[in-house]
Amino acid sequence: MSTMLRNGGLLSRRTFLAGTAAALGGAAFAPVRTARAQTLSTGSAELTVVSDGMMTLPLNFTFPDAPQDELVRLLEEAGQPTDAMRPDCNVTLVRSGDRLVIFDVGAGPNFMSSTGKLMKSLEAAGVDPGEVTDVVITHAHPDHLWGLTDDFDELVFADADYHIGRTEWDFWSSSDAMSQMPEDRQTFVVGARNRFAALDGRVNFIKGGDEVLPGIEAVDTPGHTPGHLSFMVHGAEPVLIVGDAISNATVSFARPGWPTASDQDPQQGAGTRLALLDRLATDKARAIGFHFPHPGAGMVERRGNGFVYVPA
Numbered sequence: 001m002s003t004m005l006r007n008g009g010l011l012s013r014r015t016f017l018a019g020t021a022a023a024l025g026g027a028a029f030a031p032v033r034t035a036r037a038q039t040l041s042t043g044s045a046e047l048t049v050v051s052d053g054m055m056t057l058p059l060n061f062t063f064p065d066a067p068q069d070e071l072v073r074l075l076e077e078a079g080q081p082t083d084a085m086r087p088d089c090n091v092t093l094v095r096s097g098d099r100l101v102i103f104d105v106g107a108g109p110n111f112m113s114s115t116g117k118l119m120k121s122l123e124a125a126g127v128d129p130g131e132v133t134d135v136v137i138t139h140a141h142p143d144h145l146w147g148l149t150d151d152f153d154e155l156v157f158a159d160a161d162y163h164i165g166r167t168e169w170d171f172w173s174s175s176d177a178m179s180q181m182p183e184d185r186q187t188f189v190v191g192a193r194n195r196f197a198a199l200d201g202r203v204n205f206i207k208g209g210d211e212v213l214p215g216i217e218a219v220d221t222p223g224h225t226p227g228h229l230s231f232m233v234h235g236a237e238p239v240l241i242v243g244d245a246i247s248n249a250t251v252s253f254a255r256p257g258w259p260t261a262s263d264q265d266p267q268q269g270a271g272t273r274l275a276l277l278d279r280l281a282t283d284k285a286r287a288i289g290f291h292f293p294h295p296g297a298g299m300v301e302r303r304g305n306g307f308v309y310v311p312a
């Protein structure tokens with residue numbers, strides 16, 4: 001299964017064709033736009049999406065270089081607030097065989113007061129954190145990584161195995177990470193290193209193309225961060241866990257080429273985003289975006305020169 005990649009880590013046609021067939025068959029997945037857990041199935045694995053809360057970000061934090069009138073119009077047309085971005089934070093769990101895998105761990109108690117709700121959401125969904133066997137990280141931004149530890153700097157998923165991209169780890173650990181980070185995000189470096197330290201050598205380093213766990217394949221999606229990974233959950237009806245490679249369900253779809261300041265490398269981020277959207281639309285595959293409207297699972301359709309997000 002780990003050979004199903006080509007074109008620099010993007011998903012293979014074969015992988016997505018399986019998704020196409022499934023999508024045309026019509027998967028039973030009722031959209032619920034609340035912070036409640038949502039489940040869907042690949043046929044062999046069961047996915048549950050729970051909420052870590054939502055963030056509030058100034059518009060010019062995410063799209064400082066976009067024409068602001070066009071940005072506001074896009075948001076208005078989508079029924080989104082225009083005073084700020086308020087992205088949801090969707091954490092995906094995959095239950096397959098005797099494993100329970102969590103993809104990103106939310107922000108924990110020390111980021112924003114509106115985030116760090118993962119433990120409550122797990123409880124509401126009937127998931128015991130002690131059941132989690134594997135923690136898989138898309139990238140080391142605070143809203144995805146800082147929830148690794150609690151108020152006492154102890155690992156929340158104490159007995160789990162941890163899987164993180166080698167490139168991502170090396171970037172945040174490198175001596176020049178701080179100098180590459182805008183001043184307002186230098187805490188990201190400190191926070192990432194603290195969490196890495198808590199892992200204390202317990203990390204399984206991964207890269208695009210790896211079959212990280214049975215039926216779960218890492219996909220290189222760099223740009224948002226240098227080592228960002230997405231994850232394909234294989235099955236009769238595969239689902240791509242996108243992470244932040246496509247970060248905004250309105251703007252990233254309608255104007256995928258717009259550089260966003262939330263990407264470490266805006267040019268590379270735009271390239272990755274365009275390629276992913278194109279492939280997802282072509283193959284009518286389901287995707288879960290960490291910051292799409294909760295629960296964040298949907299399809300990609302072409303619209304004009306861009307794309308539109310259709311909740312699954």
Ligand SMILES: [Zn+2]
Nearest residue numbers: 141143244290
């Ligand atoms: Zn994020």
